Amino acid sequence: MLMYKAYCLYNIAICSSLYTDSKKGRYKFMWAYNETFYQIYPIGFCGAPLHNDGVCVPRIRKISEWSDYLQKLGIGSVILNPIFESDNHGYDTRDFRSIDCRLGTNDDFRAVCEDLHSHGIKVMLDGVFNHVGRGFWAFKDVQKKKWDSPYKDWFHLSFEGNSCYDDGFWYEGWEGHFELVKLNLQNPAVTDYLLDCVKFWIDTFDIDGLRLDVAYSLDHDFMRHLRTFCEEQKPGFALIGEVLFGDYNLIVNDEMLHSCTNYECYKGIYSSLNSMNLFEIAHSLNRQYGPEQWCIYRGKHLMNFVDNHDVTRIASILSNPEHLPLAYGILFGMPGIPCIYYGSEWGEPGVKAPDNDYALRPCFESPLPNELTEFIKKLISLRKESDALCNGGLPQYLDHQSPADL
Secondary structure, rough: HHHHHHHHHHHHHHOOOEEEEOOOOOOOHHHHHHEEEEEEHHHHHOOOOOOOOOOOOOHHHHHOOHHHHHHHEEEEEEEEOOOOOOOOOOOOOOEEEEEEOOOOOOHHHHHHHHHHHHOOOOEEEOOOOOOOOOOOHHHHHHHHHHHHHHHHHOOEEEEEEEEOOOOOOOOOOOOOEEEEEEEEOOOOOHHHHHHHHHHHHHHOOOOOEEEOOOHHOOOOHHHHHHHHHHHOOOOOOOEEEEEOOOOOOHHHHHOOOEEEOOHHHHHHHHHHHOOOOOOOHHHHHHHOOOOOOOOHHHHHHHHEOOOOOOOOOOHOOOOOOHHHHHHHHHHOOOOEEEEEEEHHHHHHHHHOOOOOOOOHOOOOOOOOOOOOOOOOHHHHHHHHHOOHHHOOOOOOOOOOOHHOOO
């Protein structure tokens, strides 16, 4: 174990050059770049029913019970997956202005945000703007009034067909999931409504940023408008997108998002450790951040992770559990923003099922810190104290050896 921990700390040394804006000759600051994030899926974390039962219970206040723990761990911001009124899992929104009744009320969540802020922890919400649930108020109006609904152009639909739910019209669902109704983000009425909701969240809860669900599917003009709007509402407001593939530069730039999820290196971390060959992660890091001009994400701060609410937890996907501290050492040593998924900091297992993610989103009565947690706490502290670790580049002295050789 000590050998692996030593190698973790060795990996931290890879970030040593401070990034500057070549046009202005100065460092480009965004608070999110210097923080460690902690992701929580509230419906699971708070032990809420899987399906909306219409009963209001202030379960969201459970997050406040963890605020002391998160502060001591060194967390700078939480990412809260969907919290607004929805049909089931949160990504099928009914109402963007009301907290899901299974989690409580807007007043309950306001109290949680105030508590987190008092502990020095910022709050980022999950902005689900690509689609809504079938229970969304505007879609229900279309179901009722059909052609006469003033909201029919809020969606991609046709009255010349029918849906699998026999609505009397066809509509586009997100990637074939027709319980998720795709919004028409090229309709100014839709974007105005969504931006007004964001303003409501800032004014009511004083949130500090948004994670944009399926950002790779969002209209680029909408994201440009969102960036400008949020900066006007609250300077320094952070936007981080969920992106699974492709060129991250398309949406992570000065006009759209500050960061996005780094799935390339997520895969590289666990694959390299399972194969006992660090070439894959070393290749990905060099491709993204290396010193050559062709390296594609130099100067950017992508959000790095070893697991999240959508994938098998790192403790379950690694072939050797002794590699857990090594995985986190790489995570905190590589360029970008580290994000921890709740429970994984003590090695919680969880395997993604073919048809659901319930095992990935459990409820814990309280934190269960152990030796791994203490190690991660040290990594967080080291990164927080080092501007190079938060904003550095990638010099070429990565060692591609197998962990067993070190």
